[in-house]
Amino acid sequence: MAKGIQTIRETQTSAGLAQALDHFGRRWALRVIWELRSEALNFRALRAACDGISPAVMQARLHQLRDLGLIEQIPGLGYRLTAAGEQLFRIMAPLAEWAESHLE
Amino acid sequence: MAKGIQTIRETQTSAGLAQALDHFGRRWALRVIWELRSEALNFRALRAACDGISPAVMQARLHQLRDLGLIEQIPGLGYRLTAAGEQLFRIMAPLAEWAESHLE
DNA sequence: GGCAAGTGCTACAAAATACGTAGCAAAAAT
DNA sequence: ATTTTTGCTACGTATTTTGTAGCACTTGCC
Numbered sequence: 001m002a003k004g005i006q007t008i009r010e011t012q013t014s015a016g017l018a019q020a021l022d023h024f025g026r027r028w029a030l031r032v033i034w035e036l037r038s039e040a041l042n043f044r045a046l047r048a049a050c051d052g053i054s055p056a057v058m059q060a061r062l063h064q065l066r067d068l069g070l071i072e073q074i075p076g077l078g079y080r081l082t083a084a085g086e087q088l089f090r091i092m093a094p095l096a097e098w099a100e101s102h103l104e
Numbered sequence: 105m106a107k108g109i110q111t112i113r114e115t116q117t118s119a120g121l122a123q124a125l126d127h128f129g130r131r132w133a134l135r136v137i138w139e140l141r142s143e144a145l146n147f148r149a150l151r152a153a154c155d156g157i158s159p160a161v162m163q164a165r166l167h168q169l170r171d172l173g174l175i176e177q178i179p180g181l182g183y184r185l186t187a188a189g190e191q192l193f194r195i196m197a198p199l200a201e202w203a204e205s206h207l208e
Numbered sequence: 209g210g211c212a213a214g215t216g217c218t219a220c221a222a223a224a225t226a227c228g229t230a231g232c233a234a235a236a237a238t
Numbered sequence: 239a240t241t242t243t244t245g246c247t248a249c250g251t252a253t254t255t256t257g258t259a260g261c262a263c264t265t266g267c268c
Contacts, residue, residue, distance in 0.1 A: 100118065
């Protein structure tokens with residue numbers, strides 16, 4: 001049997017990370033976090049910021065992100081990042097810079 | 105009209121970032137990058153690493169990531185990260201740490 | 209009060225995407 | 239030469255996303 005590539009991974013990806021990457025690997029998930037970066041937005045404003053994403057999908061993403069504890073809904077205000085959400089944003093900020101320089 | 109929330113965003117998300125977030129917001133895209141973090145993997149090994157993702161989807165992701173210049177295919181070796189891909193990985197590594205600590 | 213506008217959110221059919229399995233042609237290993 | 243392994247395609251099914259319409263509720267205003 002060939003060596004090197006085909007051998008079983010010693011360090012396999014943890015379930016937690018796989019789960020996280022699965023959540024973030026859904027459409028608009030990262031974008032929603034990004035759009036809430038500087039200010040709270042209500043449902044319709046958030047939808048507009050995300051290129052008019054379907055309200056059903058927005059609703060689904062908001063639920064998931066809320067379950068993850070990344071965003072919270074403030075009755076008179078709209079949606080905004082929690083402390084954990086802001087921390088995540090700070091982490092993905094360099095990713096934005098990367099995108100700016102590597103994609104036209 | 106209410107003020108603050110509903111006003112039009114001063115700084116709107118750039119097209120490049122929107123594009124990048126759209127690419128990464130596809131299933132398995134980030135995961136594939138992650139699995140190639142330390143070593144090259146061939147098609148089948150990469151598929152196995154990604155929980156047995158469908159070959160059609162894997163093929164699609166590989167094409168897209170190759171078009172983005174993040175991975176490259178080496179004939180006898182398999183797929184591996186390009187310099188840009190490794191740079192992206194270095195950026196998303198903290199995100200992995202974050203996921204480990206914030207999700208069970 | 210009453211009316212208009214804005215709100216979060218749901219419904220639903222159509223399109224796109226992902227899944228799961230089977231299998232093929234070419235290369236590699238034996 | 240035969241077996242194994244490889245990258246990859248095909249295809250029917252399930253899931254997700256899209257796009258549009260609209261409902262029930264609150265908010266601002268006269």
